[in-house]
Amino acid sequence: MKSRILLFFLALAVWALLNWTPDWQHMLIGVFVAAFVAFMTGDLFVRRPHLFTHLNRYLWFFYYCPIFIWECIKANIDVAYRVIHPDLPIHPGIVKVRTSLKSDTALTFLANSITLTPGTLSVDVDKENGVLYVHWIEVKDKDIEKATGLVAERFERILKRIFE
Amino acid sequence: MIDMLGLVFISIGLFFDFVGCLGLVRLPDVYNRLQASTKCITLGTCSILFGAFLIHGFVAAGIKALLCILFLVLTSPVSAHALARAAHKSGVKLCEESVVDRYAEDGN
């Protein structure tokens, strides 16, 4: 039930942003649409709604955003350099990365962050063993522990504080 | 002034879009192409949309451009992940420069 209420307010906020000029007719239709969406798909949205009340999770999220954007820009410059270089300096391969995150949201965010950061692309997630398979455009180390340290660790520390 | 900043963002976005498409042509196999194109084209298009937001300002169109950025950043890694897994499951091999393939070694 809490999950449905949260989804209702989120959908209403997105509707209000899409319309932007405040107008009671738009908002009335928005209330109906958001209630319908929350009624249909509300129980899929969050499993543990009590996490939304912790304030320091939001602070860690705001700390995570600039780090993510900076890594994203670095990734783009790196890929652009590799593409424009005449010899194509790539040594690709798929390596394993160990993770200690358990919840679905945290794993999704970790996989997305890995995909958008320098030279890595998540191929599959093995949730039982806590292993991510990562395609790496420049394999620096085939060993699982060192690859974990190079690829996933900087996000994992922050994501654990946000979502676990 | 702020319009010129928007044009600068659009130029950066065009450059990264172009490099991403060039990577799609030059790189040797599906996974490398997916890497180059996902990163470069996503950030390039986000940059174009941010330039559009700067030019439009805080009106309905600008806010919609920001929402579109949020949506693209959330969805494009998911689709890249799905495509990479599907390609590996359908039997596409890695290119011959590849060093290691732990995913096939684990029998998936």
Added chain:
Amino acid sequence: MRNKRRVTYIFGAIVILVILAKVLLSPPPILFYQDMPFIGFLRRAFYILLFSCLLCLYRILRGPTSADRAVTIDMLGILIVGFCAILGISTGRSWYIDIAIAWALQSFIATLALAKFLEGKSFDD
């Protein structure tokens, strides 16, 4: 082998640079509204995006596996989102951004469907 790659690289670089110089330096034909701001810059931006789409089409024609084609279709969807954003500026009609949002949504769903289809299919073309 290495020499052949060098020759291909230089040839491709010359072709791409000539096309880009042609796009950036020559005055583009009149297609859109004359009185909008920055119209020259935005027209050249259109041509660069169109050239990127042409590179994508090369990969669709040439792509050795169907996974390549699926990747390229995904990327074409994202390029069209940027195209709609620039159209929204250059024509002054803000509803092009709505088209961009809807296109991003349906492109995402289409890519997921393509991935599911690829996963179930054996690899034979």
